[in-house]
Amino acid sequence: MDFDTALASLFSAEGRRDPYPAYDVLRSHAPVFSALDGRWFVTTHAMTNRLLRDASLRVADAADYDSFWPDWRENRGVASIVLSMLQNNPPDHTRMRRAAAATFTARRVAALRDVITEQTVELIKAMPERADFMSAFAYPLPIGVICALLGVPAADRPWFRQRAADLTVVLEPISTEEEMSRADAAGRELEDYFIGLIAERQRAPQEDLTSALAAEGSGLTGAELLANLVLLLVAGFETTTNLLGTGLTILLEHPEQAARLRADPELAPAFVEEILRYDSPVQLTSRFTSVPIDLGDGGSLPAGASLNMLLGSANRDPARYPDPHRFDPDRPNIQPVSFGGGAHYCLGAPLARLEAQVAFPLLLTMLPRLAVAGVPVLRDRLVLRGYATLPVAAG
Template sequence: MTQASLARQIVDYANRADPYPLYAELRRTPVLHEEEGGPYIISSYWDIEALLHDPRISSDAANLAAAGDDSLSQAEDTGLPPSFIRLDPPEHDRLRRIANSAFGPPHRPHRVYDMRDEMRAIVTELIDGFGDARQVDLVDQFAYPFPVTVICRLLGVPREDEPHFRTLVDPIVAGLDPRTQLDPVASKAAQEGRLQLGMYLAGLVDQRAKEPRDDMLSDLVGGKGPHGAMSTMEVLTTSVLLLIAGHETTVNLITNGMLTLLRYPEVLDRLRKDPGLSVKIVEELLRYEPPVQFVPQRTNITDIEVRGVTIPKGSRIWLVLAAGNRDPERFPDPDRFDPDRGDIEHLGFGSGVHSCFGAPLARLETQLALSELARRLEEPRLVEDPPPYRENPLLRGPRHLNVAFKELR
């Protein structure tokens, strides 16, 4: 293995099932710059953490375009203005504060937590839907529909519209797969799905402006928080962000979680007996098998120095979160899955101003999903290990996870 091939190997599908030996190799050169015009790849925990908090590092779409970053593919193009994760302060901060006032503390501290019973009911319904089957694809039959339904309820999509909403979401999520981007038919379907989703949400925003309800969309439209109001386009952009970014991340977190538990049956047995262990398990999963492997959408607005290496202004920077999460300089025995790990300040949801906005929701969804699957599946086992993975090297998770079991409890 040569250093010059590491970046290509990281994105090579052949290494999707186990990229961690590559990350270990990457950490030998914490600031790797393989070729002129190529990205600077950062792989150590402390360097990643520092750069995520460094105001000289930009996420602004305009700065990324100037740096020649083509990673913002057509699949991410919603036809709307950039969401706040593609902006820098102060505009990022303004929009995020408004969004958070409708989503979490201090203004809506119980919005996500108060959905706990409803989430549990959705999980129960999905598992009951396995029926008499003794083998299921946990991606298609559980991990995929669960967060879509939750986001519908959170935003305030009418129950009768949920099936239609899912038909709009399916081609959009499929469009995140690099293979789909090369398929003209699938790519067109994704583009049409984005257009139709935008039109649907615009209609819903108009309804909530006239008849507000107790849902997140009404709060965003009403703009009654202390930080002002969003424009209609900003409401649409934020809603699409929550839908697409939140959904794909949670699907992978749940699926990676169940895959890991089936590989560590002693931990799965502990979870079955003690559902409260799910809190520790999810945090360790976010370190051990994070759904977001690396963040390529960063550039620097001035020269910076990392580990004695000068990164020139306007360079592309990759922050490999998954490599930092297994950095032995930060975590003892990092390649061991250990939910009893005492110090677990992982990078699974990023850090700094762009830390994952939907983290409280994803955590709760995954805790409920894994604890109920552990409780209700009798003697589960993997049908195929490793399972087939998604093409996307950034949002890493199995495309299918076929699990056989004796019966449902």
């Protein structure tokens, strides 16, 4: 495959099905290069890691959106994400992130282990002999867990799941008008829901994240509180769903490895890291340079450059991972860039990891004959990679 074909393939449905051969071509071309109307692409593990941690890089924020889409606030799906920490720069990002990190603590995540185990067992027991793994397991588990964390009653989970699914399209660079209007409706309904929940928790706080974030002194404005609650719901939803669907497929494609994990659940952390590396649920993240950046070896980035960091490519970089296309949970020091890096490093990484570490061993031991039973269908997305449907036989 030549360079132009490789680049074009990332923007075609066919190429996105398996982007890894194209990533190899682009990475061999250069760690960073400019193409397609001056957009820049970052392909290697070292350069991705370095640039994600560069404090002079910015994410597109409300002021940027104002310049290219003055009416963006009217789409409440878009507004909820743009006003959240994900699309803010310092000092606002620092303040919001601090408020969220103070409540979304390691202790709170660790305390969810029993909730995750309980929900996992319940979903496995309810799984029909023939099922779509995505709708029977990979969607309901993350939504159930995040609802438990936020204090959303169990009865409202299916309602939340639909709204969250409609809203995630906002995270993609390309979407249809109909998708954007569904995201707007979902944004409005979620805002109304959270306004009610915040008022309830301010009146009578409980042991949940909404109560903690809505408490006086959190340092968040009302609009920021709302936007970040919506972000927590959607950021942890389809991403974790994709980790579960993709991870199960990888395990079933490597039965000797699955047998090891079934026999020894203590291996789960290493397996989950390698699954994250091997097929990252988030394939791309974007930044802008605010000042010129010297890349060494005579290369540089100009101020105002738009960077697409190809996380999926960085995770298959042979300079960092020998034999990168092999699934090998015994690799030392895996540390994939699947959760990003630097100031915007995924706040929910410990929760996503815990869900997967609990789920995979239980799936393998409770359903020892679980098998793919049909053709899985990938979602045609550039950023969020995962299955739309994954037919399985529970055995």
